[in-house]
Amino acid sequence: MADKNYSILIVDDDPEFHQQVRYAFRRHYTFEGAVSPEHLEKKLIENSKFDLLLMDLVLDETKKKIGLELISKVSKIYPEIPIIVVTSDKRIETVVEAMRLGARDFLTKGDYEFEFWKKKFEEVIESNQLKTENIKLKAEVKKHRAQENKDYLFVGESPKVKEIKRVLKLVADEPEITVLLLGETGVGKEVAARYMHRHGSRKDKPYQAINLSAIQDTLLESTLFGHKKGAFTGATKDMEGFFHQADGGILLLDEIGDIDSNIQIKLLRFLETKLIRPVGSEKDIKLDVQIITATHRNLAEEVQKGTFRSDLFQRLKAMTVEIPPLRERKDDIELIMEHFIDQSPREVMSSEAIKHLIDYNWVGNIRELKNTLNYMILRKKIMGTPMMDANCLPVEILNYSPLPETQPTTNDFGGGTLVDAPPLVTPGSVSIDEEHALLDLQRIEAALIHKNKVKKDVALELGFENTDNLRYRIKKYFEKHPHLFRKFPIISSSYKKVVKFD
Amino acid sequence: MSKIFIISNHPELAATLESKFSALGRPVQKFSLPLKNEVPEIGQDDVLVIQEPIFINNNYLSASFSWKNYLKLHSPRAVLLSAGFGNLQDANYLDLLKLPADIEETFFQARMAEEEWIPCTTGGIDVQEKIFRFFEGHGDESVTDELHKMLRICKIARDELKIHEADFTEVRNELLLPNKLSHKWNVLQSRWQFYMPYFECLPYYQDFATLGSLFKTIAPFFANECSEESIFWETQCVENLERLKTGLEKIENSYGR
Numbered sequence: 061m062a063d064k065n066y067s068i069l070i071v072d073d074d075p076e077f078h079q080q081v082r083y084a085f086r087r088h089y090t091f092e093g094a095v096s097p098e099h100l101e102k103k104l105i106e107n108s109k110f111d112l113l114l115m116d117l118v119l120d121e122t123k124k125k126i127g128l129e130l131i132s133k134v135s136k137i138y139p140e141i142p143i144i145v146v147t148s149d150k151r152i153e154t155v156v157e158a159m160r161l162g163a164r165d166f167l168t169k170g171d172y173e174f175e176f177w178k179k180k181f182e183e184v185i186e187s188n189q190l191k192t193e194n195i196k197l198k199a200e201v202k203k204h205r206a207q208e209n210k211d212y213l214f215v216g217e218s219p220k221v222k223e224i225k226r227v228l229k230l231v232a233d234e235p236e237i238t239v240l241l242l243g244e245t246g247v248g249k250e251v252a253a254r255y256m257h258r259h260g261s262r263k264d265k266p267y268q269a270i271n272l273s274a275i276q277d278t279l280l281e282s283t284l285f286g287h288k289k290g291a292f293t294g295a296t297k298d299m300e301g302f303f304h305q306a307d308g309g310i311l312l313l314d315e316i317g318d319i320d321s322n323i324q325i326k327l328l329r330f331l332e333t334k335l336i337r338p339v340g341s342e343k344d345i346k347l348d349v350q351i352i353t354a355t356h357r358n359l360a361e362e363v364q365k366g367t368f369r370s371d372l373f374q375r376l377k378a379m380t381v382e383i384p385p386l387r388e389r390k391d392d393i394e395l396i397m398e399h400f401i402d403q404s405p406r407e408v409m410s411s412e413a414i415k416h417l418i419d420y421n422w423v424g425n426i427r428e429l430k431n432t433l434n435y436m437i438l439r440k441k442i443m444g445t446p447m448m449d450a451n452c453l454p455v456e457i458l459n460y461s462p463l464p465e466t467q468p469t470t471n472d473f474g475g476g477t478l479v480d481a482p483p484l485v486t487p488g489s490v491s492i493d494e495e496h497a498l499l500d501l502q503r504i505e506a507a508l509i510h511k512n513k514v515k516k517d518v519a520l521e522l523g524f525e526n527t528d529n530l531r532y533r534i535k536k537y538f539e540k541h542p543h544l545f546r547k548f549p550i551i552s553s554s555y556k557k558v559v560k561f562d
Numbered sequence: 563m564s565k566i567f568i569i570s571n572h573p574e575l576a577a578t579l580e581s582k583f584s585a586l587g588r589p590v591q592k593f594s595l596p597l598k599n600e601v602p603e604i605g606q607d608d609v610l611v612i613q614e615p616i617f618i619n620n621n622y623l624s625a626s627f628s629w630k631n632y633l634k635l636h637s638p639r640a641v642l643l644s645a646g647f648g649n650l651q652d653a654n655y656l657d658l659l660k661l662p663a664d665i666e667e668t669f670f671q672a673r674m675a676e677e678e679w680i681p682c683t684t685g686g687i688d689v690q691e692k693i694f695r696f697f698e699g700h701g702d703e704s705v706t707d708e709l710h711k712m713l714r715i716c717k718i719a720r721d722e723l724k725i726h727e728a729d730f731t732e733v734r735n736e737l738l739l740p741n742k743l744s745h746k747w748n749v750l751q752s753r754w755q756f757y758m759p760y761f762e763c764l765p766y767y768q769d770f771a772t773l774g775s776l777f778k779t780i781a782p783f784f785a786n787e788c789s790e791e792s793i794f795w796e797t798q799c800v801e802n803l804e805r806l807k808t809g810l811e812k813i814e815n816s817y818g819r
Binding site: 076084087169 | 706707709710711713714715717718721726736737740741742807
């Protein structure tokens with residue numbers, strides 16, 4: 061029985077040699093044969109799936125080494141088929157020439173030994189398979205990365221975005237610096253992180269991103285730092301964590317404000333020593349990873365409250381970049397829309413609809429804009445209209461009335477923000493902040509009704525990454541503007557743990 | 563004092579040269595071909611004068627080139643002179659019809675074996691060319707090509723019988739007969755016999771002769787179309803063919819390239 065059913069093509073003008081090799085290896089491989097260059101060409105056209113080609117160099121009475129020419133041709137047209145030269149000529153210059161032209165190995169007919177030849181066949185076939193797989197994998201990674209680059213394109217030409225891009229490029233060339241990205245949910249912090257990866261010295265190295273709030277606390281340490289087999293129940297084998305997988309490259313730790321004190325200490329240790337220790341291991345591992353962190357929280361406040369380590373915060377905020385909310389970069393809205401729908405909005409959308417979209421406050425930022433566009437495309441199909449007009453807009457955008465004068469908001473994160481937004485200004489008795497909160501709560505209330513209070517669906521509809529983020533948003537509004545919640549009974553009853561009236 | 567060696571199958575000529583060289587006051591040794599058990603022990607600075615062409619086994623052979631290769635390997639500073647009746651002008655040629663008056667000067671002017679030069683020939687069959695043909699890997703005149711084919715077939719048969727415990731009749735019918743092993747044996751033998759007369763003029767002829775004795779040992783297996791398994795094992799077919807191959811490779815590596 062054949063143990064590895066490799067298919068081998070013999071190219072030799074001596075029919076007896078074909079018969080001998082087939083006979084000797086009949087239990088192991090299947091064979092086909094060619095006795096001339098023409099015959100070889102025909103065989104390869106019929107079937108190019110051979111695992112190996114055994115090539116003699118002299119193929120006719122002229123005694124010219126036409127096999128050398130064939131090696132060159134076959135290697136170019138069928139690079140996936142490895143070639144072993146099997147000939148009577150064992151002169152060094154012949155071997156060198158054959159290898160130079162593309163042969164993988166060389167056997168002399170006079171030195172036949174079954175085990176030696178079998179080992180050679182399998183070494184060449186298996187190393188070729190590895191090589192082919194490696195090429196395929198590299199191509200897939202390249203394709204995947206190209207797609208990711210397209211998906212995570214940092215779109216925007218507004219002065220703020222241009223400045224952020226400039227800063228990110230500068231930081232990208234300083235691979236030892238830790239970067240803290242700040243901004244509301246949905247502003248594109250991961251897009252910014254990937255932009256930095258693409259433009260830095262680590263662009264050909266791994267990029268890993270993890271949303272820390274999405275991982276259970278009990279699993280977070282092992283997810284980040286890996287674990288040894290038997291470290292805990294269910295750890296059936298060694299596993300590399302995100303840090304290890306990002307070795308040489310960049311790791312984005314999103315929602316850094318949500319990690320507990322244990323992980324904070326370990327992250328601080330890594331930042332100071334570049335060492336990690338997998339769960340259950342007794343050995344430290346040295347890694348070379350550039351860390352980018354991101355959060356929508358006010359870390360300075362968290363430090364004040366004692367939930368975030370001051371020393372870690374000092375390390376993280378060394379280079380802080382704030383990504384502005386979409387409402388503060390309205391110039392970019394049309395460009396971002398073009399990126400998502402792959403054509404100019406003016407070609408597929410009415411001017412009125414575009415105006416509504418530009419005027420809207422986008423509390424869910426770019427993620428909300430993307431969801432809105434998907435919704436509009438669907439509405440257009442349902443309505444059968446040639447263009448996306450105002451009727452395709454979600455009700456809250458259609459009914460939204462912009463304030464006559466808007467001021468951007470910012471967080472006081474206490475760090476060396478490179479791209480600073482102007483400080484919050486409260487005009488009159490109602491702040492813009494409160495105005496936004498009110499509008500946002502209206503949306504949430506409407507969505508809760510619409511989705512029968514299924515919070516997961518509400519979060520999805522409103523463009524939140526998960527229900528925790530939605531809950532967090534409500535909690536923050538309640539802390540700042542509790543009086544507003546009297547107007548939203550559905551929110552209040554659905555989030556009793558967060559909305560606690562005295 | 564350096565010696566002078568004479569290789570010639572012409573007794574009178576050899577005697578004339580011996581007397582001429584002896585007059586120089588140097589020790590002189592004569593050899594005739596074939597060189598059976600006695601090979602001239604030519605040292606550095608010695609002189610070898612070889613008849614060109616030399617008549618042996620009904621052939622006029624030109625052995626100077628092969629001897630030069632041999633000396634280059636074993637006594638690179640020795641001097642080789644071809645001695646013939648052709649009217650040739652060369653520092654390493656001795657015209658027997660016009661022997662120089664100052665022989666010592668001729669020896670002094672001649673190039674050493676290690677230098678790059680081609681010995682003069684005077685119409686004899688080039689023995690070195692026969693050596694090349696004998697060893698050539700891919701050709702109808704090659705002995706090693708035929709030997710390699712036989713050895714490969716015998717090794718496959720051995721593995722089938724020993725490792726896979728195959729039935730000998732099956733191996734014979736499926737491998738030995740289709741590959742005409744007995745015929746190959748005959749071809750190998752006849753080619754061997756064809757070349758040996760040419761090689762009798764070589765200093766390493768004895769190496770060929772020793773290897774040739776292996777033929778007698780192996781022959782019985784091939785005699786009756788390879789019909790007896792017991793003889794295959796008794797004659798140690800694979801091992802002896804392997805010995806033959808290894809011995810020939812040794813000669814080829816030294817003098818055949």
